[in-house]
Amino acid sequence: MHVSPDDHLTIGEVIRRTGLPASALHFYERKGLIFSERGGTGRRLYPRHMLRRISLIIVAKRLHIPLSDVAGVFTGLPADRAPTHQDWQRVSRRWKKQLEERRRVIESLEQELTGCIGCGCLSMKACLLLNPDDTLGGRGPGPVRLQRPGAGTA
Structure with a gap:
């Protein structure tokens, strides 16, 4: 068949x-x-x-x-038709970029887990060194070091 x-x-x-x-x-x-x-x-x-x-x-x-x-x-x-090899290549490249960005965000989160979570703020002792006088607080709410412009969310 x-x-x-x-x-x-x-x-x-x-x-x-x-x-x-x-x-x-x-x-x-x-x-x-x-x-x-x-x-x-x-x-x-x-x-x-x-x-x-x-x-x-x-x-x-x-x-x-x-x-x-x-x-x-x-x-x-x-x-309306089966995608060509070129169609799949184009989609694959686009998705690869998205996955690379997600990987970067996850790797950044993994690094932050050893100290604190991007100054949300979980470790007052570490933040005295990493974020003296809460300077990151002026950049907005949440884990601002992890939420860099263009970083997306995981």
């Missing part, structure tokens, strides 16, 4: 292949992350290439990547 990325799968086949319940597939479809068509009987039919999108959604969930970030990355992918 020849398998093509443009073949269609029933919702039951997608459930079997992904391990996700139908309710999750319907949710992702309502969010515009995946797409289906209606067959002659009115049943949902998913293009086989949706399996790749679903797999990326599953991985993103495991990595605690918000679905809004996944949706942003998916905007560069075509919905």
